[in-house]
Amino acid sequence: MTAATTVTVTPVIQAKGLTKRYGRVTAIESGDLELYPREILAVIGDNGAGKSSLIKALSGALIPDSGEIYLDGKQVHFHNPMEARAAGIETVYQTLAVAPGLDIADNLFLGREERRPGPLGSVFRMLDRRHMRSEAKRHMSELGIGTLQNIGQAVESLSGGQRQAVAVARAAAFGSKLVILDEPTAALGVKEGNRVLQLIRDVRDRGLPVILISHNMPHVFEVADRIQIMRLGRRAAVITSKSHSMSEAVAIMTGAAAPPPLVA
Amino acid sequence: MGQAELLGLTMATETATREPEFEVHHRESLGLRIQHVLHGNPVLGPLAVLIVAIILFSIVNTRFFSAANLSLVLAQVTVIATLALGQTLIILTAGIDLSAGAIAVFSSILMANFATKLGVPGWLALIMGLLCGTAMGAFNGFLVTTLRLPPFIVTLGTLTMFFSLNAVVSKSETVRGSDMPDLMTWTGTTIPIGGFRLTYGSIIMLLLFAYFYYALTWTAWGKHVYATGDDVEAARLAGIRTDHVLFSVYTVAGLLYAIGGWILIGRLASASPNVGTEYNLDSITAVVLGGTSLFGGRGGVIGTLIGALIVGVFRNGLQLAGVEVVWQGFAIGLLVLVAVSLDQWIRKVKT
Numbered sequence: 001m002t003a004a005t006t007v008t009v010t011p012v013i014q015a016k017g018l019t020k021r022y023g024r025v026t027a028i029e030s031g032d033l034e035l036y037p038r039e040i041l042a043v044i045g046d047n048g049a050g051k052s053s054l055i056k057a058l059s060g061a062l063i064p065d066s067g068e069i070y071l072d073g074k075q076v077h078f079h080n081p082m083e084a085r086a087a088g089i090e091t092v093y094q095t096l097a098v099a100p101g102l103d104i105a106d107n108l109f110l111g112r113e114e115r116r117p118g119p120l121g122s123v124f125r126m127l128d129r130r131h132m133r134s135e136a137k138r139h140m141s142e143l144g145i146g147t148l149q150n151i152g153q154a155v156e157s158l159s160g161g162q163r164q165a166v167a168v169a170r171a172a173a174f175g176s177k178l179v180i181l182d183e184p185t186a187a188l189g190v191k192e193g194n195r196v197l198q199l200i201r202d203v204r205d206r207g208l209p210v211i212l213i214s215h216n217m218p219h220v221f222e223v224a225d226r227i228q229i230m231r232l233g234r235r236a237a238v239i240t241s242k243s244h245s246m247s248e249a250v251a252i253m254t255g256a257a258a259p260p261p262l263v264a
Numbered sequence: 265m266g267q268a269e270l271l272g273l274t275m276a277t278e279t280a281t282r283e284p285e286f287e288v289h290h291r292e293s294l295g296l297r298i299q300h301v302l303h304g305n306p307v308l309g310p311l312a313v314l315i316v317a318i319i320l321f322s323i324v325n326t327r328f329f330s331a332a333n334l335s336l337v338l339a340q341v342t343v344i345a346t347l348a349l350g351q352t353l354i355i356l357t358a359g360i361d362l363s364a365g366a367i368a369v370f371s372s373i374l375m376a377n378f379a380t381k382l383g384v385p386g387w388l389a390l391i392m393g394l395l396c397g398t399a400m401g402a403f404n405g406f407l408v409t410t411l412r413l414p415p416f417i418v419t420l421g422t423l424t425m426f427f428s429l430n431a432v433v434s435k436s437e438t439v440r441g442s443d444m445p446d447l448m449t450w451t452g453t454t455i456p457i458g459g460f461r462l463t464y465g466s467i468i469m470l471l472l473f474a475y476f477y478y479a480l481t482w483t484a485w486g487k488h489v490y491a492t493g494d495d496v497e498a499a500r501l502a503g504i505r506t507d508h509v510l511f512s513v514y515t516v517a518g519l520l521y522a523i524g525g526w527i528l529i530g531r532l533a534s535a536s537p538n539v540g541t542e543y544n545l546d547s548i549t550a551v552v553l554g555g556t557s558l559f560g561g562r563g564g565v566i567g568t569l570i571g572a573l574i575v576g577v578f579r580n581g582l583q584l585a586g587v588e589v590v591w592q593g594f595a596i597g598l599l600v601l602v603a604v605s606l607d608q609w610i611r612k613v614k615t
Contacts, residue, residue: 081501082503085503093501095497095498095501096498097497097498097501097502098495098498098502099490099491099494099495099498099499099502099561100494100495100561101490101494101561101562102487102490102491102494106487110487110491110499110502110503110504111488111499111502111503111504112503113484113487115484124482124483125482125483125484125485126482126483127482127483127484127487129482
């Protein structure tokens with residue numbers, strides 16, 4: 001699915017003119033972004049181009065100096081990542097943020113544990129472990145990660161790709177508006193990297209749009225519906241894998257080629 | 265036909281033949297299998313050591329395995345076990361508390377003096393003493409979370425502070441049990457339970473262990489304690505308020521140490537400022553022997569109870585075998601080295 005270019009589709013999230021400066025260093029300067037429903041938008045750019053800062057502003061980890069963010073057309077202000085999360089934006093950080101000693105179900109519900117109904121839950125604060133386990137199994141299998149040997153397995157005994165799958169499944173399970181993935185295939189080998197890409201497609205196909213930061217151009221070109229190129233703190237271009245080649249994209253990133261006119 | 269199409273075609277064939285997702289099979293050697301089992305059940309190792317020790321000491325001296333002697337072992341380890349319970353919570357968060365014994369002894373002196381010097385009724389003196397211990401723990405927690413000082417340094421400092429305050433308040437005098445209200449020494453009273461003689465102190469200790477086993481395994485707080493100790497950044501990113509978790513752990517430990525101090529009064533039938541110098545390290549020893557990792561995130565209170573019992577069984581068993589006290593300490597020290605090496609080996613589980 002390519003993004004609609006008619007003005008009648010409201011972007012799921014839209015950033016307009018975001019600016020962030022650290023002293024004399026400008027991280028983003030009137031940074032823009034639109035994410036439409038049912039798409040995977042990749043944000044690429046050289047180091048210091050502003051992609052991390054732009055994404056951090058969307059996930060609540062950075063408060064911009066100026067500019068607006070609209071979620072489903074309504075303006076929002078995030079003061080911390082928890083507010084963004086509460087608004088339905090889930091972020092999978094590069095470090096994955098999983099507790100290695102806890103098992104898969106514990107990690108899926110980490111920070112959002114479910115208690116047993118009734119007095120057992122309210123007075124004794126007892127966790128509904130059985131329900132969380134079955135829910136974890138359900139979420140994992142819905143995303144096609146069904147054959148992990150044991151849902152009670154400690155996350156540290158999983159491979160890098162499996163851990164990434166748990167982190168993505170957690171975001172997909174709780175995200176209601178969109179999911180942000182920061183370098184999801186960075187530490188993975190070819191096979192597991194491809195599996196994670198399929199996972200990302202499954203998340204989009206199940207109704208959650210995805211913003212993806214990646215340095216891996218082949219992966220970006222493989223999985224993204226649209227590709228936003230950041231340069232010098234601004235959006236330089238929005239292309240697709242069909243409109244431009246990888247080397248052309250790199251040229252726009254580095255400034256060697258002039259960016260095409262923006263057709264948002 | 266652009267490169268993208270080529271890639272598209274390649275991807276299509278790969279995803280068409282979709283293998284089972286993410287399956288990993290290993291053929292493991294026996295050593296690796298043992299490593300995995302111990303990794304999954306950190307209690308098994310210490311439990312095996314305890315059982316073997318009990319068997320060996322019973323062979324050496326048949327008096328070891330009598331109901332009377334086993335009751336004695338339990339009574340001997342009760343204070344250490346109670347302190348070690350608080351220590352476990354702190355070590356699970358990758359911290360450490362060197363002031364455990366100092367808080368326990370100081371709390372015992374405070375509650376004894378509230379009752380005798382200030383004439384406060386027993387129940388009130390007990391509550392005030394427990395509150396003081398809790399406050400001392402909270403002080404540790406405040407320094408660790410708000411000032412962000414390393415737990416080792418913090419508790420090294422507070423250990424000395426509480427110890428000195430202890431000497432000042434007590435004037436280095438021991439308060440006799442007979443001068444105190446009965447409630448203070450009540451924990452030393454024994455009751456017969458099926459051939460064994462258990463003290464109320466031991467019963468309190470066992471109930472506390474049961475409660476914290478529940479809290480660590482069945483509540484969100486417990487999961488957060490493990491997550492914070494395992495990877496504090498990951499816990500924070502997952503939305504856990506790690507500062508709250510850390511503060512709560514040190515404060516609760518303070519309360520547990522104060523309860524340990526109360527049990528100590530019952531055990532010694534007095535409140536003395538000069539005892540308990542070895543309790544700090546003994547509480548840590550029990551935790552380590554029980555398989556809880558000093559790096560946080562691994563282990564639990566069952567292991568600590570077993571660890572405390574191992575210390576008690578070794579001390580008691582070696583005594584019955586006629587070994588001098590100095591060699592008992594040597595044996596415990598050796599056990600600790602073995603336990604830590606084992607923990608390191610278990611941690612090396614490969615995926």
